Amino acid sequence: MTNNPAPEKLAATSKQATASEPLTDFEDLWFGTITVGTPPQTLTVDFDTGISDTFLPVVGCDATCAGHTLYNPAASSTAINTSDSFSLQLHAGEGDTTGSVFMDTVTIVGLTAQDQAVGMNFATPSTSDYPAGLWDNVADIGSELSLGSVNTALFTGEFRNVLPIKEVFYALNLQALHANNEVIATANGVTAIIDTGSTLLLGDEVSVKMLYSAIPGAKDASAVLGPGFFTVPCNRIPTVGITLGNQLFNVAPDIFNLEVLLEGTADCVGSVVSQDDIPFWVLGEIFLRNFYTVFNQGSARVGFATP
Incomplete structure (x- = not known):
């Protein structure tokens, strides 16, 4: 990761909370759903532990985002524009991505992280959205996603x-x-x-x-x-x-x-x-x-x- 990294989280999810949800295996990537913002916007995302930051394609993204669900910060009452930018160097030849950093509410399997740093990218580098930095707030993954517990x-x-x-x-x-x-x-x-x-x-x-x-x-x-x-x-x-x-x-x-x-x-x-x-x-x-x-x-x- 280069240039301005996403800010540290400001609020963490309760350590006592637990939840689980099956994931969908599509072309060897594990997909599930999260919601972002208030009211919540539902996005289908790839849970990727190899990327440490949360970034999503945003409304206004170019043609490379075709087929993706797009996050609209203007439609969220809890979205805050930090005025920071980010640039990520991705692994395994997937390319780079750049964009702006917002803070917003992110919920995964019923567990909510307040003021989560989210990178808004206007050109997606591969076939998936990445909520990976969310692991700093709610973390655990498998063929079935479990948060705060094991099956x-x-x-x-x-x-x-x-x-x-x-x-x-x-x-x-x-x-x-x-x-x-x-x-x-x-x-x-x-x-x-x-x-x-x-x-x-x-x-x-x-x-x-x-x-x-x-x-x-x-x-x-x-x-x-x-x-x-x-x-x-x-x-x-x-x-x-x-x-x-x-x-x-x-x-x-x-x-x-x-x-x-x-x-x-x-x-x-x-x-x-x-x-x-x-x-x-x-x-x-x-x-x-x-x-x-x-x-x-x-x-x-x-x-x-x-x-």
Whole structure:
């Protein structure tokens, strides 16, 4: 994020409140609804933990906002124009966005944050609206969104907790990469961002190449699929793992396998992709689908349990 970041929140939701709501999986992004303003305006949004600020397309947005629900601050009696501007650099090649900062009332699953900083953007960079900074006021996400509680029917065993090195982006210390339970590379000090707004596992070019070089039959597929993609034999899909907080977290082979490269071939597309223009790893849906995940703002930790 550059230039003028959104102001800090002025009022937080009660820690005692709890609520939950199913989310809709659309093209590997998790969508739900929030309301903004007084009277409330209902918006369909993508809950993205990889972006730390709340920003929404606003009335007057250009043609890139076609199909989006648009927030109208002029129709809200609680909207306050701070006269600040913002500029966000988004992850994974989604582009940048700029706009103005307003304060308004935001409600999610019945829980309300007063005076929430909301960025009004006039050109949306991708296919979704982002209420991500709202996590500072009401926080927790999963395939079912639960605020202030967990659904014990959806996981077994205990949570394995990892302490973030940066709470804003749920950034964790990535310590090692594994293939079929063998350590491939140690990477202590590398940042890994838990990102519900990304599909793949994205990493630096050197580490990703090292990972695939340890997988028998893996091939560079950049000429067919684009830079950073690799394939693995369909009959020997590996178990890929990542060490976080001195604990190994594995990606199941059926989740690691994106699809058959071409019909009739024996090569399948791997979900770990290199992207050399980002200085961190992005642990997207391919990682999160293996776990019931809790983002604990109060205790500053991320917990993973078996679904």
